[in-house]
Amino acid sequence: MRRHGAAVLGLLCLLAIALPGGAVAAGKPSPEPPPSGFFGVAPQDWLTDRDAEYMKAGGIESIRWPLEWAGAQPTKNGPYLWGQLDRTLMVATRHGLKVQPFIVGTPPWLAGSTLDLPLTSPEARQEWARFLEAAARRYGPGGEFWTEHAPGGSSQEPPITTPMPITEWQIWNEANFFYFSNPATPQAYARLLRISSPAIKAGDPEAQVIMSGLFGLPGKRSGGNLPAAEFLRKLYRVPGIKNYFDAVALHPYAGTVTELKQMVEEFHAVTVQNHDEVPLYITEMGWGSQFDPNIVAFERGYKGQARSLSKAYRYLLANRVRLNLQSVTWFSWKDIPGSCDYCDSVGLFGGGEGFNPKPAWTAFVRLTHGRLRP
Numbered sequence: 001m002r003r004h005g006a007a008v009l010g011l012l013c014l015l016a017i018a019l020p021g022g023a024v025a026a027g028k029p030s031p032e033p034p035p036s037g038f039f040g041v042a043p044q045d046w047l048t049d050r051d052a053e054y055m056k057a058g059g060i061e062s063i064r065w066p067l068e069w070a071g072a073q074p075t076k077n078g079p080y081l082w083g084q085l086d087r088t089l090m091v092a093t094r095h096g097l098k099v100q101p102f103i104v105g106t107p108p109w110l111a112g113s114t115l116d117l118p119l120t121s122p123e124a125r126q127e128w129a130r131f132l133e134a135a136a137r138r139y140g141p142g143g144e145f146w147t148e149h150a151p152g153g154s155s156q157e158p159p160i161t162t163p164m165p166i167t168e169w170q171i172w173n174e175a176n177f178f179y180f181s182n183p184a185t186p187q188a189y190a191r192l193l194r195i196s197s198p199a200i201k202a203g204d205p206e207a208q209v210i211m212s213g214l215f216g217l218p219g220k221r222s223g224g225n226l227p228a229a230e231f232l233r234k235l236y237r238v239p240g241i242k243n244y245f246d247a248v249a250l251h252p253y254a255g256t257v258t259e260l261k262q263m264v265e266e267f268h269a270v271t272v273q274n275h276d277e278v279p280l281y282i283t284e285m286g287w288g289s290q291f292d293p294n295i296v297a298f299e300r301g302y303k304g305q306a307r308s309l310s311k312a313y314r315y316l317l318a319n320r321v322r323l324n325l326q327s328v329t330w331f332s333w334k335d336i337p338g339s340c341d342y343c344d345s346v347g348l349f350g351g352g353e354g355f356n357p358k359p360a361w362t363a364f365v366r367l368t369h370g371r372l373r374p
Helices: 011-016 049-057 083-094 122-139 144-148 186-203 228-236 257-273 301-318 359-368
Strands: 039-041 062-068 098-104 168-171 208-215 247-251 280-285 325-330
Touching: 039 359, 049 083, 062 083, 062 325, 083 098, 083 122, 098 122, 098 208, 122 144, 122 168, 122 186, 168 186, 186 208, 186 228, 208 228, 208 280, 228 247, 228 257, 247 257, 257 280, 257 301, 301 325, 301 359
Parallel strands: 039 062, 039 325, 062 098, 098 168, 168 208, 208 247, 247 280, 280 325
Antiparallel strands: none
């Protein structure tokens, strides 16, 4: 059902190149250029044409965006309402930006909470599989979305002349963290993958199934909440589970870049130990520009945000080939004032309709070799 590969690097080789304390040298970027879509961003608000222009100028190539099942199918037996993803995909594609969706949110007519994994009844499992297949079919190569928006198609919007089909689908978000998943256990998530992968590939046989981005250190272990590496290690113990995902993903939120490196190396080591030469995606990473570490450990101030961004990307670029790292998504694009303690300062730009760049945006553009503005 997916790739079967043995890792050519053993754990001893991995440890041999590590520095004392588990940190890996940042070094120089890999001589091989990053793959298409490597530099990504996760917006917190609707994508506008002006946003996309700035992103494209700055070297951003991909956008992480939620496909919320509860919003797309709010009523039992109702039609799928694709507007939430259609709107973003139209803007992104016209500017040459790849969209990488993550699928979340069980509808209330199937579960008590949108955080509940759709596993508790045959109906929930069947409806989840049906939704995934429909999404992969609609947005994959030759899908209905692209025919609707082609020149001469049925859409009233300006036509899309160069389609960019969605070929990578991420199943849920932070499945090891009770804040986003119930239950947050490897066993439950393995069951979800066993349903999800065949459904996605029924809609698009060439699609890639990316595991949920796992939160590096989610804190207390109540209700699951295992660290990402431990969660992945236990997931691998499920017989045959390798056949149900094509890539692993990590959200290495950390107070310091040294801690981020340790998370990434421990996570990668689990795949090596399990002889799985699987691609790695970092589907969220970031630091905030406020500085109140007693409230949010990931806030470093304006200069600290820029400095942490630069150091983290240099390490990831230098080790990209060894880690089989396919993309890194910065969270987030703009601040959202008045939102969560972290969301209000994590952007590369301040909040609002204008574009007030932070030092982090300058640091980012230096890495991408892009431009500060369109």
